[in-house]
Amino acid sequence: MKRAGIVRQDPAIQKMLSIFPYSINLYMDYPQQEISLLDFETYGLDRLQQLRDVENAYVRSITNTSDLVQISKKYIPVNPNSNNFKDTNPMKYLEEIKERYSQRLKDYISHFVLRLAYCQTEDLREWFIKQESGLLQMRCKNPLLSTEEKNSFINSLNLNMQEVSTKEKKELENELRSIIKIQDSNVRNEDMVQAELSKKYYKLPFEDVVDLVQSRSVYLRRGMAYIREEDIISLIVHIFKENLRNSLERLSNIYTKLLREDEERIGPILTNISRQYIDDDYSGKVDSNITHNDIPRLSKYFPLCMRHLQDQLQIDSHLRHGGRMQYGLFLKGIGMSLQESLIFWKIAFSKKITEDQFNKNYAYNIRHNYGQEGKRTNYSPYSCAKIIMTNPPSTGDHHGCPFRHASLDTLSKMLKHAGVRENRIPEICSYAKEGHYQIACTRMLEIITGADNGERLTENVSHPNKYFEQCYPGSEYNKNHKLPDTNNNDDFMDI
Numbered sequence: 001m002k003r004a005g006i007v008r009q010d011p012a013i014q015k016m017l018s019i020f021p022y023s024i025n026l027y028m029d030y031p032q033q034e035i036s037l038l039d040f041e042t043y044g045l046d047r048l049q050q051l052r053d054v055e056n057a058y059v060r061s062i063t064n065t066s067d068l069v070q071i072s073k074k075y076i077p078v079n080p081n082s083n084n085f086k087d088t089n090p091m092k093y094l095e096e097i098k099e100r101y102s103q104r105l106k107d108y109i110s111h112f113v114l115r116l117a118y119c120q121t122e123d124l125r126e127w128f129i130k131q132e133s134g135l136l137q138m139r140c141k142n143p144l145l146s147t148e149e150k151n152s153f154i155n156s157l158n159l160n161m162q163e164v165s166t167k168e169k170k171e172l173e174n175e176l177r178s179i180i181k182i183q184d185s186n187v188r189n190e191d192m193v194q195a196e197l198s199k200k201y202y203k204l205p206f207e208d209v210v211d212l213v214q215s216r217s218v219y220l221r222r223g224m225a226y227i228r229e230e231d232i233i234s235l236i237v238h239i240f241k242e243n244l245r246n247s248l249e250r251l252s253n254i255y256t257k258l259l260r261e262d263e264e265r266i267g268p269i270l271t272n273i274s275r276q277y278i279d280d281d282y283s284g285k286v287d288s289n290i291t292h293n294d295i296p297r298l299s300k301y302f303p304l305c306m307r308h309l310q311d312q313l314q315i316d317s318h319l320r321h322g323g324r325m326q327y328g329l330f331l332k333g334i335g336m337s338l339q340e341s342l343i344f345w346k347i348a349f350s351k352k353i354t355e356d357q358f359n360k361n362y363a364y365n366i367r368h369n370y371g372q373e374g375k376r377t378n379y380s381p382y383s384c385a386k387i388i389m390t391n392p393p394s395t396g397d398h399h400g401c402p403f404r405h406a407s408l409d410t411l412s413k414m415l416k417h418a419g420v421r422e423n424r425i426p427e428i429c430s431y432a433k434e435g436h437y438q439i440a441c442t443r444m445l446e447i448i449t450g451a452d453n454g455e456r457l458t459e460n461v462s463h464p465n466k467y468f469e470q471c472y473p474g475s476e477y478n479k480n481h482k483l484p485d486t487n488n489n490d491d492f493m494d495i
């Protein structure tokens, strides 16, 4: 049997080790490896699941390290380098190297598949950057990541930073103390402060750590930012985000040219992957007995986007095409039949148009949505991702997602109008302001149903129809779960 030392000399093993030396990767170089079309698609879809789980973890404010580690390796596991190999166990070593290589190859390729699938619109790019940064952060905080691997990875980045000498640290002791206290409220006594001061500090040009400067986590002097060793992770994430943003923008400019030769093979796969997120399908019906008369009574259980459309429909006796599509398919999704839909829209428009005009100009589209005209496609209600990321509303339109498309001022008014108590509105708006639109919507749902007083929801809102299903007491979902009780909920005014 070969000894592990000899195995390590093997050129094939050397190559595997040198291609992906670390479990953390900033994906700076484009992949050169050849993979099958099947792997291309499978890897892309697995990474999409992984990123959705990352998003969910942040939505649910999961902070427990072991939970985050489990989440970060569910679909795209990447084990940190292990130092547990004994020279006497060459076969195990060989297996680990092969396993490590295949994990990291999948991680690498899958990242680039999604770069291609998510480069085309700003919203897709921003979603992808946010979730990839979250995944990177989780991996950097993995307790199994050894200091040796982490330091070696940081050194490989050739960052423009220097370790602060003991002498300089002594001179800046008071300033560093104040930063420690701002950063970490757990540091309460002098011993803890001393322990923090004894750690390594680094200095680097402040423009390289803009995020940290904004969060007041660094000490600034003469254009240099002084940071603690553990804040280097924030720096790495910042560098990663900037590189990824630039790369996605460049990719979007050359996307068509890039795919020209492979359009037929790769184009449909990429479309499928990006649509998996956009077209989160909803096929359930909440109550197939819902009639046009029920809608005003039920609208208090609608998500804000649909409540707004219902309100505007009542005010204007009209909705433009985007609103009619978004709202009409939502109503179909909650169980309204074609016949009831036709009556609903005819009555809603009746203040402005005659029955003849309605039949001539609008009835066809409603029947079309139910698969009774044209290609006879049975259209699905729009997902949140579709509403948020495609077809933004122009002036006079009322479709879209208020958390994404309304100003904060308008959003506050809408939330108040929907019955959310004023003291809960700033929290919801702050999520929307930071670009967490579905989290903002989830918080609204939790507040309205009283779920935030007990168990928080396990998933964020991803579909308006799912929101309704969870909010409406008469739904199948709520027959099997704790009923929301808006009447006993102090944070919601039933208006």
Ligand code: SF4
Residues within 6 Å of the ligand: 303, 304, 305, 306, 383, 384, 387, 388, 400, 401, 402, 403, 437, 438, 441, 461, 462, 463, 464, 467
């Ligand atoms: S997050 Fe989804 S359900 Fe909520 S308002 Fe926006 S589009 Fe509607």
